[in-house]
Amino acid sequence: MPATTVRALCLALYDYANTSQIGVFLTREMGQVRGLAKGALRPTGSFEGGLEVGAVYDLSLLPRTDGLDLLTRARMVEAFPAVRGSEAALNAAFFVLELGAQLTVEHDPQPEFFDAAIGSLRLLDKGAPRDIVLFAFEASAMRLLGFMPAVESCAGCGAVLPVRPAFSPRYGGALCAACGPRDPGAKPVSAGALRMLARLAEGAIPLSSLAIDARVARDLRAAFNLFWLNLLGREPRSARFLDPA
Ligand SMILES: [Zn+2]
Incomplete structure (x- = not known):
């Protein structure tokens, strides 16, 4: 199956082996996605040195029916840098990510909910x-x-x-x-x-x-x-x- 590219908000990350990461994403096109990013923590490669929780990516993935999807490339498109500088905004952003993880499932896209989550992170980033x-x-x-x-x-x-x-x-x-x-x-x-x-x-x-x-x-x-x-x-x-x- 060819790689698919989706717009994805990173909800959570887990280190895997020495240099890899497992990511949980809310995607606009596919609902929740869990995937393995092999070698993501290597400084050069397809993941720009590692994925970040709370950032938005154009994520290329190879869906697999037996276990985690395989992530092949991630290009960061939005990172909300000001959120990281404010404890109140950061706590609020984590709440948005937590609801994103709890309220969505795999293979059930909710594009308007995805847009609402991204819109909220943008507002927090602007200091709303x-x-x-x-x-x-x-x-x-x-x-x-x-x-x-x-x-x-x-x-x-x-x-x-x-x-x-x-x-x-x-x-x-x-x-x-x-x-x-x-x-x-x-x-x-x-x-x-x-x-x-x-x-x-x-x-x-x-x-x-x-x-x-x-x-x-x-x-x-x-x-x-x-x-x-x-x-x-x-x-x-x-x-x-x-x-x-
Ligand atoms: Zn009543």
Whole structure:
């Protein structure tokens, strides 16, 4: 089979043997890809001295049916250098990469989700506010991957939501006062924060002019963390660095 070239964001890397690397990538064309880059750490070669987590490549690979794909060449096209100079931006970028790894699988391309991840890394690289970038990414991920919770009316009975409904990913979204007690794990979240989540998911707000007040930010972070916990079975490892100020 001839080599295929895909646009790929490097999610994780593992050293292999002395000079090789195994990479996990989110690709635009093929979903998640795992591949062996033989001799990647040699200073001269097809991998420019080694792959880097968080960089974007034009990646040439030979798909194999028995085990890891074989990576034959990687040309870096974007590296987000300013992210590496800021701890807050770096933690946020790791969160984007972790969700990219957790929410995608092999052979199931999600090009819009790929574009959302790259767009978020570009914004972090430009110094955009971390919470806003992540909230927009997380909300888009929910919508694009088909996980969007009901946040406009009660997910249990369709009733109008109170000012502070219970957010229950387990029951599919926000719950009214009558339905809330069904899920002891639900968290109270303001209806305003949930409306913000819905608008962010639709991409309806220009992020450059968006300000989110501290209470809404705390509610959104709590809602997203509970959502990912419910979906993934644990909070993302990098979420603990993301508490809003
Ligand atoms: Zn209800």
